[in-house]
Amino acid sequence: EVQLVESGGGLVQPGGSLRLSCAASGFTFSSSAMSWVRQAPGEWLEWVSGMYSDGTIYYDDSMKGRFTISRDNAKNTVYLQMNSLKPDDTAISYCSNNPYWGQGTPVPVSS
Numbered sequence: 001e002v003q004l005v006e007s008g009g010g011l012v013q014p015g016g017s018l019r020l021s022c023a024a025s026g027f028t029f030s031s032s033a034m035s036w037v038r039q040a041p042g043e044w045l046e047w048v049s050g051m052y053s054d055g056t057i058y059y060d061d062s063m064k065g066r067f068t069i070s071r072d073n074a075k076n077t078v079y080l081q082m083n084s085l086k087p088d089d090t091a092i093s094y095c096s097n098n099p100y101w102g103q104g105t106p107v108p109v110s111s
Contacts, residue, residue: 002026002100009093009105010022012085016109022095022102030073035098036080038091038107048093049080085109 008020020036035050049059049069057069068081078095085107092104 002097004095004097004100004102006093006102006105007093009107011108011110013111014085014087014109016085017081017083018104018107020082020086020093020095022078022080022106024076024078024095024097026056027097029076030067032097033094034069034071034078036069036093037096038079038093040088040091043091046091064065
């Protein structure tokens with residue numbers, strides 16, 4: 001059974017940073033592409049970043065330079081480092097191994 005468990009979310013002030021983690025199990029993580037997506041209140045899902053098994057990385061243009069995706073294949077974990085957070089970044093963040101999703105972790109950005 002595929003499981004994706006996100007953690008690391010929580011209230012952060014504008015300009016602050018968070019590091020999200022996603023622990024994966026039930027599939028061959030090291031050969032799988034992993035993504036982060038998010039959903040702001042009242043909005044559609046928004047793709048944030050993806051990382052292929054060969055290390056190729058993609059970011060949405062609006063997050064490039066502020067967010068960094070990485071992975072640790074030994075720990076079956078993918079990370080998303082988020083810096084310079086803005087109130088517009090408020091969302092529930094999910095990791096994904098298409099077509100599977102985790103339960104999400106909230107990232108409220110507010111003073």
